[in-house]
Amino acid sequence: MSSTISTTTSSQEPGGAPSGFEADQGTDSLGGAARAYVNRVRGGDLGALPAILGILALGLLFTALRPETFLTPRNMANLADQAAPIIILAMGLVFVLLLGEIDLSAGVVSGVCAAVMAKLLADAGSPWYVAVLAAILTGVLIGLFTGSLVGLVGIPSFVVTLALFLGWQGFTLRLIGEGGTVPVRDPVISAISDKNLPVVLGWVLALVVIALYAGLQLNRWRTQKAKGLAHQPLAVVLVRIGVIAAVVVLVTAVLSVDRAPAPGFVLAGIPYAVPIVILLLLVLTFVLGRTGFGRHVYAVGGNAEAARRAGISVTRIKVLVFVIGSTLAAISGIVAAARLGSVAPGSGGGNTLLYAVGAAVIGGTSLFGGRGRARDAVLGGLVVAIIANGLGLLGTEAYLNFIITGGVLLLAASVDALARRRAAATGH
Amino acid sequence: MSAPTGRPEDGTPTLELRGVDKSFGAIQVLHGVNLKVFSGQVTALVGDNGAGKSTLIKAIAGIHAIDGGEILFDGRPVTVSGPRDSAALGIEVVYQDLALADNLDVVQNMFLGRERKRGLLLDEVSMEQAARETLTKLSVRTLKSVRQLVSSLSGGQRQTVAIAKAVLWESKVVILDEPTAALGVAQTRQVLDLVRRLADTGHAVLFITHNMVDVFEVADRVAALYLGRMAADIPISQVNRSQVIELITAGRSGEIGIAPAEAAAVEV
Known part of the structure; x- marks a missing residue:
């Protein structure tokens, strides 16, 4: 109570701007913005910080331990392929986690959808687009089913998806057959992971992404300033654009280097999985940040009762979120099948889900609902993929991989819980 | 003590309840309740725990359907069969637990469920401008930024945002459920000032409270x-504090209140 009163009195000081909203004027210097950021982090709002530090620390660690293999263009391309399915699955989980729900079946749903695609390609001889559409449609229907059980019937999502975790594995087993695998040899599907964008096209894509990002950011800043709305200092916007541009250019440059294992042919360019991830990132960021639906997802995750009283259909939001989650699981299953070249009864089982939940949480999405962004899946997915990739290079045994990845998820969840407590204590 | 402002009491009340009954199963909670709420005035609704205050506001908000009697809005009889009906009439309720989403900012909360859009996109520019305008109109000076997350606000600031949210919707009647219950001295002051400004900007305010100081500070009328019976619905100038307390605890005070025989019957 005393802290709240002191807040009040300090804001009523005669020196304060008479109209209030003094923090909205955005005339802060870069230093002021940096101080505000440090305060936010201290207050428990860590944002992308843990994931970025994780990427840097793990990158340095594995570079030090395996200097001749880790930071090579070939391994970086491999890392991108490895990370893509994890990131896409994690993007779906970000939506589910935003509501404070969980989808334990997301991994095996990716397996079911991949199996549907593989069977259509191998047995029915369907063209790739039919198989892909069928897999995505399967994801949509599964999401409708899960979402209805959670939203309409009102079973806790933990129980529904735990049951479905088992159930869908049976489905995949029935589709693929005991002990069998269905190969995925369609050239278009395989290209997702095997083929690369031509180097020139890769650079064009990189420049388009940078220009798009810079344009949107600057345009928003200009509108906010012109209309007298709350806005960040221009320097902060410029630094952000600069950092994004540098990262994009660096990644494109590394992936544009010839990484052919033997002389005689050229292997260079951005793997096709990367533009798929970028496209999904753009679409989902737009949905969460700029549409009414996205706003309502945050509202339901933050305070479902408030959302209900505001006239938002909480049931509808829940069902749609599970549909989005399962649809992204289907896409993740397709990308994973392209990478492995086959679908097995165990596809999407094992540590698939753990990796994706870990990715979302490490990226900064809260397990308690209401906080998270699409980019969390990308950053966290990279951390998880670097761990898997690096441990693979070190040749650690499987048991150690499980322990380390499980440990990282626990660490991320602890950071989330502690940040939440700290936020509650400091009023952020 | 603020002098009564606004239109004289013989005008048409913005909201009027006539003989409203409400039962839950065998238990009758409201007995022929009459109530008038005038625009430009603050009507304090007082009563002990279990007197039926919450049931009454939920009946007005459309959460509970009434069993008997009628509700008049601007003199016209209306049926309110859901929260959307009452919102469409221009009745906004600010609940005690505030119903704000902590993870959204002030603007986002004020427009929650009624976001302005341009095509698919949220129209953040117009929403932020409108929110700022409303807060300025209510002379809210304690917010540092309209883009602050609600989780970072104090209790009084949250109450302010919840009230401003109600005002944003061109509401005519604003019902406040114990807005000062959990607040400290300085924050209660702010909220009471805001309640007064609501009335001064032409709203009909129904203010539910337990606090006699608050009643005599801002109310024009007291109900x-x-x-479950309306003991009195009269201008504040006709009663003093001890009379209001008697009305709350015994149902009558001197010549005001429920008739002695009826009061005795109720007490049995």
């Missing part, structure tokens, strides 16, 4: 519920 006292006693065991």
Whole structure:
């Protein structure tokens, strides 16, 4: 109570701007913005910080331990392929986690959808687009089913998806057959992971992404300033654009280097999985940040009762979120099948889900609902993929991989819980 | 003590309840309740725990359907069969637990469920401008930024945002459920000032409270519920503090209140 009163009195000081909203004027210097950021982090709002530090620390660690293999263009391309399915699955989980729900079946749903695609390609001889559409449609229907059980019937999502975790594995087993695998040899599907964008096209894509990002950011800043709305200092916007541009250019440059294992042919360019991830990132960021639906997802995750009283259909939001989650699981299953070249009864089982939940949480999405962004899946997915990739290079045994990845998820969840407590204590 | 402002009491009340009954199963909670709420005035609704205050506001908000009597809005009889009906009439309720989403900012909360859009996109520019305008109109000076997350606000600031949210919707009647219950001295002051400004900007305010100081600070009229019956609905100038307390605890005070025979019957 005393802290709240002191807040009040300090804001009523005669020196304060008479109209209030003094923090909205955005005339802060870069230093002021940096101080505000440090305060936010201290207050428990860590944002992308843990994931970025994780990427840097793990990158340095594995570079030090395996200097001749880790930071090579070939391994970086491999890392991108490895990370893509994890990131896409994690993007779906970000939506589910935003509501404070969980989808334990997301991994095996990716397996079911991949199996549907593989069977259509191998047995029915369907063209790739039919198989892909069928897999995505399967994801949509599964999401409708899960979402209805959670939203309409009102079973806790933990129980529904735990049951479905088992159930869908049976489905995949029935589709693929005991002990069998269905190969995925369609050239278009395989290209997702095997083929690369031509180097020139890769650079064009990189420049388009940078220009798009810079344009949107600057345009928003200009509108906010012109209309007298709350806005960040221009320097902060410029630094952000600069950092994004540098990262994009660096990644494109590394992936544009010839990484052919033997002389005689050229292997260079951005793997096709990367533009798929970028496209999904753009679409989902737009949905969460700029549409009414996205706003309502945050509202339901933050305070479902408030959302209900505001006239938002909480049931509808829940069902749609599970549909989005399962649809992204289907896409993740397709990308994973392209990478492995086959679908097995165990596809999407094992540590698939753990990796994706870990990715979302490490990226900064809260397990308690209401906080998270699409980019969390990308950053966290990279951390998880670097761990898997690096441990693979070190040749650690499987048991150690499980322990380390499980440990990282626990660490991320602890950071989330502690940040939440700290936020509650400091009023952020 | 603020002098009564706004239109004289013989005008048409913005909201009027006539003989409203409400039962839950065998238990009758409201007995022929009459109530008038005038625009430009603050009507304090007082009553002990269990007197039926919450049931009454939920009946007005459309959460509970009434069993008997009628609700008049601007003199016209209306049926309110859901929260959307009452919102469409221009009745906004600010609940005690505030119903704000902590993870959204002030603007986002004020427009929650009624976001302005341009095509698919949220129209953040117009929403932020409108929110700022409303807060400025209510002379809210304690917010540092309209883009602050609600989780970072103090209790009084949250109450302010919840009230401003109600005002944003061109509401005519604003019902406040114990807005000062959990607040400290300085924050209660702010909220009471805001309640007064609501009335001064032409709203009809129904202010539910337990606090006699608050009643005499801002109210123009006082309505006292006693065991589901309206003991009195009169201008504040006609009663003093001890009379209001008697109305709350005994249903009558001197010549005001429920008739002695009826009061005795109720008490049995």
